[in-house]
Amino acid sequence: xxxxxxxxxxxxxxxxxxxxxxxxxxxxxxxxxxxxxxxxxxxxxxxxxxxxxxxxxxxxxxxxxxxxxxxxxxxxxxxxxxxxxxxxxxx
Numbered sequence: 548x549x550x551x552x553x554x555x556x557x558x559x560x561x562x563x564x565x566x567x568x569x570x571x572x573x574x575x576x577x578x579x580x581x582x583x584x585x586x587x588x589x590x591x592x593x594x595x596x597x598x599x600x601x602x603x604x605x606x607x608x609x610x611x612x613x614x615x616x617x618x619x620x621x622x623x624x625x626x627x628x629x630x631x632x633x634x635x636x637x638x
Contacts, residue, residue, distance in 0.1 A: 552589070552591070553627055554572055554591040554593055554626075554628070554629075556597060558601065558613075560608055565610070565611065566610050566614070567613075568601055568614070568616065569617060570598050570616065570620070570623060571592040571593070571619065571625075572588075572590075572618055573590045573622075573629065575625075575629075590622040590629050591625055591629035592617065592625055592627075593627070594626075
């Protein structure tokens with residue numbers, strides 16, 4: 548299996564007023580029952596500036612509500628390739 552080591556934001560636009568914006572993916576925990584770390588790779592996330600840019604783009608396309616999503620939103624801030632200490636370098 549190829550390692551996943553980058554983050555790519557994604558969202559869908561359709562005929563609804565709400566969309567889901569992925570801002571985080573992967574997980575660094577190794578729970579015995581979970582396959583997320585193997586399937587999605589280590590925890591990584593978008594930058595705040597990219598999230599804001601994506602929300603502005605969605606708003607310009609008529610989206611009224613944006614729901615931020617991720618596998619483990621508590622890990623948001625670990626950077627595009629993961630491993631970043633979110634407490635020191637959150638922004």
